[in-house]
Amino acid sequence: MAIKILPLRNSFYKLMHRSSIYFRQNASFCTSSSFCQDSTVPDIQHAEPLSSRVGSNLPIITSRKLLHPPLDLRPKQAWLETLSVTENEKLGIVDLHPEIFATFPRIDVLWTNIHWQTTYKKVDYRHEKNRAEMRGGGRKPWPQKGTGRARHGSIRSPIFIAGGKTFGPRGPNSSFYMAPLYVRVLGLQVALSIKYAQNDLHIVDSLDLPTEDPKYLNDLIESRGWGLSVLFIDDTDVISKNIALATNGIKSYNVMPVYGLNVYSMLKHETLILTMAALERIEERLLHFIHNVDFREKTFKKVRYG
Numbered sequence: 001m002a003i004k005i006l007p008l009r010n011s012f013y014k015l016m017h018r019s020s021i022y023f024r025q026n027a028s029f030c031t032s033s034s035f036c037q038d039s040t041v042p043d044i045q046h047a048e049p050l051s052s053r054v055g056s057n058l059p060i061i062t063s064r065k066l067l068h069p070p071l072d073l074r075p076k077q078a079w080l081e082t083l084s085v086t087e088n089e090k091l092g093i094v095d096l097h098p099e100i101f102a103t104f105p106r107i108d109v110l111w112t113n114i115h116w117q118t119t120y121k122k123v124d125y126r127h128e129k130n131r132a133e134m135r136g137g138g139r140k141p142w143p144q145k146g147t148g149r150a151r152h153g154s155i156r157s158p159i160f161i162a163g164g165k166t167f168g169p170r171g172p173n174s175s176f177y178m179a180p181l182y183v184r185v186l187g188l189q190v191a192l193s194i195k196y197a198q199n200d201l202h203i204v205d206s207l208d209l210p211t212e213d214p215k216y217l218n219d220l221i222e223s224r225g226w227g228l229s230v231l232f233i234d235d236t237d238v239i240s241k242n243i244a245l246a247t248n249g250i251k252s253y254n255v256m257p258v259y260g261l262n263v264y265s266m267l268k269h270e271t272l273i274l275t276m277a278a279l280e281r282i283e284e285r286l287l288h289f290i291h292n293v294d295f296r297e298k299t300f301k302k303v304r305y306g
Helices: 011-025 107-119 181-197 214-224 241-248 263-268 276-291
Strands: 076-081 090-096 201-204 230-234 253-257 271-275
Touching (some): 230 263, 230 276
Parallel strands (some): 230 253
């Protein structure tokens, strides 16, 4: 069966088709009249470092080489912001991996992770003594016969008021268990995707503040509409002095290293702030577990030979 290709009859589609061909052949573009001359598209792999271009009038194009790029999904994009000024200044656009920030939201996976995080660290310290551990009760309380009362051998029997407990708690009992690896990884993917879809995920260049005054951080968060609780994530557990002192007296603003990122903390805070270094580390670790299945998680079949 032959397939007939219809021509582009609509002038709008013709114009769009010709424009796409032109931009593929010519690598120059113009975004403003102030620098229209000799403006070429910067090389993605050899873009200038971020620190050298902050404060310039040129738009910063921050490109990242995604690990394990999927062929059927386009990368998500987010604004790159800064904490050095109160105004919401955009430094550029950052590509986000679609397998991490575009996962289908599953409430059951979130519930499983929250239940695991709130349960595994509980320890029941209650302990009740049985009849063997009670003090006293070594002799028979009264003779076996002749008194008219029921026969007993010890006053520490469970049927006595001051006796031992038969099925009492025998603590300490730990509730520790580990959720499966794929459940924990999928929980982080779902939580990050939900934060991104609700516009509660922001990428910043660093956590460096110009001052240690908490009022500056309050004004910055209020002007950008980041909500009442904010979680800052950096790639290291050593933070600068200004951000440490600014968040010290505010309980709803917390700073966490990237290795401590969890589902419970992300859902507890309204807004999630990631640095570029933390973003790189998160994608690296999650993609490692997504594309490298642990042998203990696999199911093996028994094969008979001969």
